[in-house]
Amino acid sequence: MWKIIVRRLLIMIPQVFLLSILVFLMAKAMPGDALTGMLDPNIDPAAIEAMRERLGLNDPWYIQYWNWISNAVQGDLGQSFNFKMPVTELIGQRLMNTVWLSLVTLVLTYLIAIPLGIISGRFNDTWGDRLITGYTYVGFAAPLFIVALLMLWMFGFYFSWFPTGGSVAPGEVPGTFSYLLSKLYHMLLPALSIALITTVGTVQYLRNEIIDMKQKDFILTARAKGASESRVYNRHILRNSLLPIAAFFGYELTGLIGGTIFVESIFSYPGMGQLFLGSIVIRDFTVVTALVLLYGIATIIGSLLSDIILSIVDPRIRIK
Amino acid sequence: MALLEVRDLQVHFPIRGGLFSRQVGEVKAVDRVNLTIEAGQTYGLVGESGSGKTTTGRAIIGLNQITGGNVLFEGIDLASRGARKQNSVRREVQMIFQDPYSSLNPKKRVLDIISEPLRNFEKQSPQEEKRRVQELLEQVGLSPDNIYKYPHEFSGGQRQRIGIARAIALKPKLIIADEPVSALDVSVQAQVLNFLRDIQKELNLTYLFISHDLGIIRHMCDRIGIMYKGRHVEEGVPKDIFDNPQHIYTKRLIAAIPDIDPLQREERSNFRRSVSEDYEHAYRSYFDGDGLAYPLRSISDTHRVAMPEKG
Amino acid sequence: MAKSGTELPLPHNIDKSPSGWSILWQEIIKDKLALISLIFLAVVILGVFGTALFLDQKEIVTVDLFALYEKPSARFWLGTDYGGRDVFGQLIIGTRNSLSIGIMVTVMTGAIGILVGLVSGYFGGVIDNLFMRLVDFFMILPMLMMVIAFVTAVPKYNTLTFSLIMTAFLWMGIARLIRSKTLQEKELEYVQASRTLGSSHLKIIFKQVMPNLSSIIIVTMTLNLAANIGLESGLSFLGFGFPESTPSLGTLVSYARNPQTLESRWWIWLPASLLILVLMLSINNVGQALKRATDARQRRG
Numbered sequence: 001m002w003k004i005i006v007r008r009l010l011i012m013i014p015q016v017f018l019l020s021i022l023v024f025l026m027a028k029a030m031p032g033d034a035l036t037g038m039l040d041p042n043i044d045p046a047a048i049e050a051m052r053e054r055l056g057l058n059d060p061w062y063i064q065y066w067n068w069i070s071n072a073v074q075g076d077l078g079q080s081f082n083f084k085m086p087v088t089e090l091i092g093q094r095l096m097n098t099v100w101l102s103l104v105t106l107v108l109t110y111l112i113a114i115p116l117g118i119i120s121g122r123f124n125d126t127w128g129d130r131l132i133t134g135y136t137y138v139g140f141a142a143p144l145f146i147v148a149l150l151m152l153w154m155f156g157f158y159f160s161w162f163p164t165g166g167s168v169a170p171g172e173v174p175g176t177f178s179y180l181l182s183k184l185y186h187m188l189l190p191a192l193s194i195a196l197i198t199t200v201g202t203v204q205y206l207r208n209e210i211i212d213m214k215q216k217d218f219i220l221t222a223r224a225k226g227a228s229e230s231r232v233y234n235r236h237i238l239r240n241s242l243l244p245i246a247a248f249f250g251y252e253l254t255g256l257i258g259g260t261i262f263v264e265s266i267f268s269y270p271g272m273g274q275l276f277l278g279s280i281v282i283r284d285f286t287v288v289t290a291l292v293l294l295y296g297i298a299t300i301i302g303s304l305l306s307d308i309i310l311s312i313v314d315p316r317i318r319i320k
Numbered sequence: 321m322a323l324l325e326v327r328d329l330q331v332h333f334p335i336r337g338g339l340f341s342r343q344v345g346e347v348k349a350v351d352r353v354n355l356t357i358e359a360g361q362t363y364g365l366v367g368e369s370g371s372g373k374t375t376t377g378r379a380i381i382g383l384n385q386i387t388g389g390n391v392l393f394e395g396i397d398l399a400s401r402g403a404r405k406q407n408s409v410r411r412e413v414q415m416i417f418q419d420p421y422s423s424l425n426p427k428k429r430v431l432d433i434i435s436e437p438l439r440n441f442e443k444q445s446p447q448e449e450k451r452r453v454q455e456l457l458e459q460v461g462l463s464p465d466n467i468y469k470y471p472h473e474f475s476g477g478q479r480q481r482i483g484i485a486r487a488i489a490l491k492p493k494l495i496i497a498d499e500p501v502s503a504l505d506v507s508v509q510a511q512v513l514n515f516l517r518d519i520q521k522e523l524n525l526t527y528l529f530i531s532h533d534l535g536i537i538r539h540m541c542d543r544i545g546i547m548y549k550g551r552h553v554e555e556g557v558p559k560d561i562f563d564n565p566q567h568i569y570t571k572r573l574i575a576a577i578p579d580i581d582p583l584q585r586e587e588r589s590n591f592r593r594s595v596s597e598d599y600e601h602a603y604r605s606y607f608d609g610d611g612l613a614y615p616l617r618s619i620s621d622t623h624r625v626a627m628p629e630k631g
Numbered sequence: 632m633a634k635s636g637t638e639l640p641l642p643h644n645i646d647k648s649p650s651g652w653s654i655l656w657q658e659i660i661k662d663k664l665a666l667i668s669l670i671f672l673a674v675v676i677l678g679v680f681g682t683a684l685f686l687d688q689k690e691i692v693t694v695d696l697f698a699l700y701e702k703p704s705a706r707f708w709l710g711t712d713y714g715g716r717d718v719f720g721q722l723i724i725g726t727r728n729s730l731s732i733g734i735m736v737t738v739m740t741g742a743i744g745i746l747v748g749l750v751s752g753y754f755g756g757v758i759d760n761l762f763m764r765l766v767d768f769f770m771i772l773p774m775l776m777m778v779i780a781f782v783t784a785v786p787k788y789n790t791l792t793f794s795l796i797m798t799a800f801l802w803m804g805i806a807r808l809i810r811s812k813t814l815q816e817k818e819l820e821y822v823q824a825s826r827t828l829g830s831s832h833l834k835i836i837f838k839q840v841m842p843n844l845s846s847i848i849i850v851t852m853t854l855n856l857a858a859n860i861g862l863e864s865g866l867s868f869l870g871f872g873f874p875e876s877t878p879s880l881g882t883l884v885s886y887a888r889n890p891q892t893l894e895s896r897w898w899i900w901l902p903a904s905l906l907i908l909v910l911m912l913s914i915n916n917v918g919q920a921l922k923r924a925t926d927a928r929q930r931r932g
Binding site for chain 3: 011015018019022026027029137138140141142143144145146149150152153157164165257258261262265266276277280281283288291292295296299300303
Binding site: 378381382383410411413414415417418419422423424425426427428436437440441483486 | 819820821823824825826827828829830834839842843845
């Protein structure tokens with residue numbers, strides 16, 4: 001057990017290192033640097049050149065990388081040229097918004113997926129099952145941004161049930177209960193949009209698993225012993241089918257990363273995805289590099305978590 | 321000169337483990353095996369699974385890396401690098417595989433399967449190739465009309481015949497037959513075995529016959545080697561092995577052969593009992609400290625056994 | 632002459648047995664939903680590429696200030712956008728562009744993935760280790776962000792560079808899949824048989840192993856095609872796909888990022904959105920049907 005974790009952690013180190021180099025070089029390769037945006041004909045070019053020199057923008061790339069990474073390790077990801085504030089601080093605000101959005105999405109995902117999966121698997125080939133299977137079919141094919149857009153159009157604009165942008169209603173005082181409620185209210189529609197799509201995998205998995213399990217010998221034995229139908233499901237089938245779902249949690253997390261970019265952009269939700277898109281347009285590359293690095297590390301940790309949980313839950317996977 | 325001479329053949333597999341999958345040990349799958357096969361003869365290798373008999377065969381044909389020793393085929397050492405690059409050796413040693421289901425590519429038609437070696441070694445026109453494949457099919461007792469069929473349309477015995485047709489397509493000298501009938505129905509086994517003997521005479525083939533079934537080995541072979549844990553325990557002509565087994569492992573194998581003659585029941589069970597007693601009391605004198613066999617020692621012109629010198 | 636034994640004589644017909652492809656085709660035809668999807672796709676592809684021949688892309692993307700935000704009419708079947716450009720024309724050209732790039736990316740990722748997977752799985756050992764570490768590394772990259780960043784970083788990008796960038800971050804999935812299937816396949820005796828028959832590694836990989844993976848390759852490529860079209864239009868939607876002079880389906884949808892357009896000018900973005908949805912659904916239907924067909928064959932076989 002510990003061997004696996006140590007091994008995975010050891011693999012992580014070069015991965016993070018490579019990721020940071022790649023990210024840094026990519027940012028360097030982007031046309032123009034942060035000062036290009038400030039090019040104002042009234043400013044003396046010599047002054048800009050002096051500023052470049054002072055910021056170290058003329059050093060060779062490995063020196064710049066070294067400065068950047070050694071600061072990053074200490075938690076200093078540099079200054080955002082656009083917002084004129086430390087990147088860490090800037091991301092910090094947005095990070096919480098995205099984390100909360102992801103959490104609400106995960107909760108919604110499981111809230112939708114587990115009952116649907118169980119119904120679909122337990123009563124397979126009834127019309128209820130067919131309806132759910134149809135939904136998974138569409139959900140599997142549908143791209144997130146279209147679903148999110150349709151949701152916003154329908155429930156945000158047409159019915160006006162939900163707010164169409166932002167993360168909290170203006171004028172709410174932080175810390176109050178109504179502030180919290182407003183935040184949740186703003187998150188609901190974006191989260192639901194993602195959840196409608198991410199549930200699909202779990203529903204399909206649960207359905208197949210339960211249908212497979214039904215014919216297994218140990219279930220037949222349980223039935224033959226006279227266990228009631230609900231006991232068969234609760235004690236035997238679900239216990240075996242639901243555990244791996246817990247393990248997919250980490251992968252689910254990494255899947256959310258791509259999703260939040262679309263959804264935050266569509267719902268103008270001030271999270272990291274929106275910050276990323278905004279920063280890349282104005283070439284605020286300190287923010288871009290920091291965000292890509294952060295997302296990359298989140299992916300690594302997500303898959304690490306899943307592998308570990310999976311190997312705890314399912315002893316068959318515990319080879320190597 | 322013998323057709324094939326194997327000297328001190330070793331095949332070791334690394335065991336990997338630990339944090340960085342370092343090599344932490346090795347399995348000696350074949351541990352200093354010697355054997356000699358004369359042209360036109362059949363040499364039988366017997367042993368339980370994991371005894372190294374299959375690995376020996378696979379090492380001779382080049383499917384397993386040889387760790388040490390020599391494999392002399394007509395005087396050419398196949399263990400040396402580059403020896404197999406010479407096409408003559410590669411086409412003269414062929415193999416018949418155990419599983420007729422997985423040894424034929426399911427996506428290929430019979431024509432493509434049998435002509436694979438022809439395409440590799442002989443530049444023939446498609447017509448010549450097709451004619452040759454039809455000839456081969458006839459030779460193994462299948463209708464030449466089958467060339468456009470897929471393997472799944474044939475029975476196990478028929479598939480094995482296709483495998484044999486493929487192996488003899490290049491007119492090889494040595495054929496390594498790795499459990500060629502153990503995946504087949506008993507009713508078909510005899511047919512395929514007899515057929516193997518027929519083509520042996522017809523094409524003057526030499527066989528290295530690998531099996532766990534002593535009955536088949538007795539039926540087929542001119543010389544028999546018994547393997548246990550990567551080493552030979554006994555070697556000799558069938559008479560030596562079956563009528564005068566020396567090593568306890570050979571004795572136990574022979575004692576396990578079922579006999580349906582009720583008149584010999586008493587005799588057989590006495591034999592079994594004595595073997596079993598011998599095994600319990602004299603285990604030490606047959607195996608060394610690691611439970612492995614001792615080196616072979618001649619006890620007659622034909623008979624060699626892995627037992628330490630008495631005294 | 633060898634004895635022919637007592638096994639059942641095979642019927643005397645020399646006709647060819649149906650190949651794997653024709654069986655696959657029959658399965659698709661039996662599956663009504665997949666068949667409808669396939670016909671729909673054929674109609675869309677033929678229609679779009681055919682109509683696009685008669686449409687002038689330059690003319691369609693030229694701004695017409697006298698026809699801003701027009702509602703659907705006889706002249707503009709689906710109205711006009713904020714630049715007075717015909718939405719229907721953009722829809723046709725956009726579908727063509729989206730399909731083309733989807734196919735291009737699918738083929739390129741497929742080629743790389745299959746090659747890497749086959750080589751890695753077949754040879755194993757150091758080569759496999761090397762490739763798999765590379766795949767692992769690419770897997771942790773936040774794909775969407777990387778593509779966006781590269782699209783911004785590449786100085787003068789066009790459809791080719793765009794599809795190359797997408798390919799660079801999308802080949803790993805199929806590589807992994809093909810690798811694991813190759814690992815299983817190479818354990819089968821026919822691969823070893825080929826070795827003893829004198830076939831080279833290259834021949835074995837491409838002529839013996841690959842045909843046995845053909846069904847899984849087709850299924851994966853089909854499903855990937857749908858995903859790639861979705862991803863491309865998603866990127867164009869965010870503004871990091873095609874340049875505006877080359878409209879894609881996503882470009883049309885991206886006009887909906889203007890709340891007013893989203894709320895009250897449905898004709899601009901809704902048709903494109905629905906088309907993306909239906910296209911992806913149909914391709915997926917075909918892919919799923921192929922998947923079932925190959926599964927069923929495995930059960931029978």
